[in-house]
């Protein structure tokens with residue numbers, strides 16, 4: 001008789017506990033329905049503050065549940081003994097706390113993507129209820145000396161599954177839905193059925209033909225701002241990843257006043273001192289670089305257009321150098337890399353200039369071939385009649401020039417400075433011109449040159465070493481110049497792949 005009393009009272013205690021836990025499950029399940037959707041203004045600050053601890057606490061049930069799973073596996077293989085009942089109770093208990101904090105967070109911060117947040121909350125509560133039930137079952141299984149353990153293990157696996165789904169949604173909320181897969185290698189993306197990774201700056205096409213917004217502004221904002229202002233996460237109720245919404249702003253109203261950068265809330269925010277609470281991006285996030293701020297202000301000042309092209313906007317030197325810093329990827333207009341085929345550099349602007357100039361220099365200006373948009377120019381029919389002013393007329397088409405014969409023209413050092421724009425040049429003849437060492441700096445920048453003819457010019461020995469930057473050079477004609485044998489030797493050493501021709 002004496003033995004049954006404690007066991008009976010233990011059973012009574014278990015029944016009580018079961019009823020209590022079932023009540024908690026029912027209450028938790030009903031809570032969201034009882035409170036309704038989040039209100040516009042959110043909760044009291046204290047509630048918001050408390051809610052912020054959700055992301056901290058939620059790692060407890062996750063960690064403990066993983067421990068329980070490992071423990072049960074070891075038990076199943078006879079590698080370990082003892083009940084995971086207490087640990088499961090802890091997992092369930094901390095899950096209840098995490099859920100309550102999560103509910104506070106959800107109602108306190110209405111700017112999360114409503115649908116995703118709702119699903120995360122539903123799954124999180126489902127996990128918590130399941131974890132509580134799993135714990136209850138374990139209590140009864142232990143009381144029955146292990147009978148029905150399979151129910152416990154089944155529920156345990158179920159809890160782990162729901163927990164995984166809930167935490168994935170949670171991670172998407174905090175980091176954006178592409179957080180995990182953003183940098184996934186191509187085969188993994190394929191396996192998951194994701195589209196191939198697209199870089200923000202389109203790889204092909206003439207980027208000078210792209211709207212400034214798309215080519216320059218959006219990539220900056222994407223790198224520094226989208227993470228908190230996107231479809232899933234709209235801090236300040238502000239979404240920046242779409243043009244209309246970018247202008248519209250959030251809680252504070254319009255973020256951008258087209259044509260007036262200083263009046264634009266967005267500009268005010270990025271120009272606040274970094275330690276100001278309202279500074280964007282917030283503390284701890286990579287700040288905008290000075291040239292990025294310059295570009296954003298310039299674009300807004302120029303009307304914040306969605307589709308204005310670079311050519312249609314005016315830019316001062318500061319903006320131009322800022323543009324150069326965002327790289328050819330976004331710009332492509334002024335600076336064409338020499339190794340890029342000239343065909344890519346060919347814009348409509350150059351094409352129409354070619355048509356015009358072919359009238360002026362009949363037979364002198366030509367396309368390199370039918371399939372190429374590279375240009376060739378020969379002054380062979382003009383000779384001394386061709387001078388600095390004529391080269392200036394060719395300026396708009398110089399970037400597309402691959403071959404130029406300017407020998408025996410009246411070109412001077414002054415005029416030849418323009419040749420710096422002919423960055424696609426592979427072959428250049430300047431023989432029998434009045435050019436001197438002063439032009440070597442210009443020539444040294446034409447790093448795509450494969451053939452350079454300076455025959456019969458005044459260029460002399462130490463200065464000619466400036467040409468060592470022309471590492472693509474295969475032929476260099478220096479016959480009847482002032483370059484001496486020692487100079488040739490030195491040059492030859494620096495340009496091993498180049499044949500230096502000193503005579504016929």
Ligand code: HEC
Nearest residue numbers: 224225228235236238249250251252253255266280281285
């Ligand atoms: C780490 C998250 C985060 C990043 C990154 C971030 N913001 Fe914010 N932003 C917020 C939060 C939170 C708010 C709302 C609180 C506030 O108004 O300061 C906000 C509000 C704003 C607002 C006010 C919106 C309104 O109408 O209330 C602007 C404008 C803004 N951000 C611009 C930017 C810009 C521009 C960048 C990129 C340079 C940026 N943000 C990057 C978190 C971020």
